[in-house]
Amino acid sequence: MSETLLSVGDLRVHFPLRRAMPFAPRRTVRAVDGVSFDVAPGTTFGIVGESGSGKTTIALAVMRLTDITGGRVALGGDELSALHGERLRAARKRVQMIFQDPYSSLNPRMRAGAIVEEPMQLMGLEDDAGRKARARELFTQVGLREDQLQLFPHQFSGGQRQRIGIARALATKPELVVCDEPVSALDVAIQAQILNLLTELQRQYGLTYLFISHDLGVVQYLCDEIAVMYLGRIVEQATREALFENPLHPYTWALLSAVPRLGRRRRGAASRIRLEGDPPSPINPPAGCRFSTRCPFAEARCRSEEPPLREVHAGHRIACHLVGEGGAVPHRPGLD
Numbered sequence: 287m288s289e290t291l292l293s294v295g296d297l298r299v300h301f302p303l304r305r306a307m308p309f310a311p312r313r314t315v316r317a318v319d320g321v322s323f324d325v326a327p328g329t330t331f332g333i334v335g336e337s338g339s340g341k342t343t344i345a346l347a348v349m350r351l352t353d354i355t356g357g358r359v360a361l362g363g364d365e366l367s368a369l370h371g372e373r374l375r376a377a378r379k380r381v382q383m384i385f386q387d388p389y390s391s392l393n394p395r396m397r398a399g400a401i402v403e404e405p406m407q408l409m410g411l412e413d414d415a416g417r418k419a420r421a422r423e424l425f426t427q428v429g430l431r432e433d434q435l436q437l438f439p440h441q442f443s444g445g446q447r448q449r450i451g452i453a454r455a456l457a458t459k460p461e462l463v464v465c466d467e468p469v470s471a472l473d474v475a476i477q478a479q480i481l482n483l484l485t486e487l488q489r490q491y492g493l494t495y496l497f498i499s500h501d502l503g504v505v506q507y508l509c510d511e512i513a514v515m516y517l518g519r520i521v522e523q524a525t526r527e528a529l530f531e532n533p534l535h536p537y538t539w540a541l542l543s544a545v546p547r548l549g550r551r552r553r554g555a556a557s558r559i560r561l562e563g564d565p566p567s568p569i570n571p572p573a574g575c576r577f578s579t580r581c582p583f584a585e586a587r588c589r590s591e592e593p594p595l596r597e598v599h600a601g602h603r604i605a606c607h608l609v610g611e612g613g614a615v616p617h618r619p620g621l622d
């Protein structure tokens with residue numbers, strides 16, 4: 287990749303748990319456990335995976351809203367993970383977040399206009415008149431009316447509230463917007479409107495999105511490049527075309543086979559994989575390949591040797607012992 291805006295390197299976020307009893311061993315949730323990826327400016331990088339795979343934790347780490355156990359997060363050459371005090375505050379205006387739930391993420395006691403102005407106020411941007419003017423401009427850009435600036439969040443619909451959330455996120459003119467499941471709490475018809483708005487704003491302002499979703503349809507619509515996460519690690523990463531036309535990881539096959547309308551032209555085995563049960567606990571991830579307890583192809587070495595994430599085609603990374611050089615997937619009798 288020639289240019290990089292966001293660079294995440296070997297990121298680890300572990301949460302120590304309280305001991306159940308005074309002398310019990312301390313347990314740790316390995317929510318994110320060695321994740322690396324780069325995002326080019328003006329593009330949308332998607333992260334998909336089941337509940338609990340670590341998607342939100344990556345978002346929070348990029349936003350510096352959770353402590354990082356190891357690794358680094360850099361924005362346009364500035365290492366966010368090493369900044370403190372005033373320099374961190376200055377960097378913060380370059381990265382903003384859109385949250386999943388437009389009902390709980392807006393302060394119910396503040397008027398919509400004040401909600402949009404608040405990030406500018408916190409970061410000391412513009413004077414009062416400047417902030418008000420910017421809030422009016424943003425409201426129009428996200429498809430709301432100026433007279434609605436005076437209303438409280440409960441006076442808006444879910445889709446309108448998410449528009450307020452988007453206006454608020456754009457208030458500081460960020461370069462990177464982290465979107466954590468921004469449409470999953472909305473009706474399908476409203477989802478399309480919000481996704482179109484995000485696409486339009488990206489085109490207009492050259493925004494870069496880190497877009498988190500468990501919905502592969504949404505990701506296929508919006509993302510240029512996609513990382514598939516399983517238990518705190520990336521198991522496959524590719525461009526949208528490569529991921530949907532030629533998915534290589536058994537876990538990606540399973541995710542795609544759960545959505546029949548997607549990836550019809552994908553390779554044979556993909557259509558037959560069913561994911562059974564829940565993922566194992568990130569407190570004690572399985573030895574070897576973390577997917578080995580649910581993978582229909584698991585062999586002895588999968589249970590002892592962790593497959594490294596390696597590039598098999600330009601830009602297509604995969605962590606699976608099964609996949610050969612150049613992305614060759616062996617024929618599995620009964621599955622093709």
Ligand SMILES: Nc1ncnc2c1ncn2[C@@H]1O[C@H](COP(=O)(O)OP(=O)(O)OP(=O)(O)O)[C@@H](O)[C@H]1O
Nearest residue numbers: 301315317336337338339340341342343344500568
């Ligand atoms: N503060 C915390 N303390 C302990 N464990 C945590 C904490 N935050 C998250 N976790 C755990 O880390 C793992 C990853 O959580 P995370 O919220 O990042 O998943 P997710 O992929 O966003 O899931 P979802 O799709 O449900 O939003 C989960 O096992 C979760 O229980």
Ligand code: SF4
Nearest residue numbers: 575578581588606607
């Ligand atoms: S490494 Fe083994 S267990 Fe893991 S996904 Fe590949 S075949 Fe399945």
Ligand SMILES: [Mg+2]
Nearest residue numbers: 341342343466
């Ligand atoms: Mg989440």
